[in-house]
C-alpha cells in the first residue's frame with residue numbers, strides 16, 4: 001500500500017523543477033482542504049530525504065507584485081505592498 005508520504009516523495013522525484021503544495025494536491029487528487037496535511041508531511045519528508053542523502057529545498061513564498069520574499073510558509077498578503085498575489089512556496093529535491 002502506498003502512503004501519502006511515499007506518493008509525495010515520488011512526485012518530488014519526478015518533478016525536479018519543484019512543486020508547490022497546491023500542485024501536489026492536484027496531482028494526487030486531494031481536496032484543497034488537505035494542503036495543511038501536505039505541509040506537515042513535507043516536514044517529515046525533508047527528514048526522510050536527508051537520511052537518503054537528498055535535500056528538500058524550500059523556495060519561499062514570493063509577492064508577485066514587488067518580489068518580497070516571505071520567511072514563513074503560509075501567507076495571504078504582502079506586508080510591503082499589501083498585494084494578495086502571492087506565489088506559493090515551492091519544494092524541490094536537490
Ligand SMILES: [Zn+2]
Nearest residue numbers: 063066078081
Ligand atoms: Zn508585495
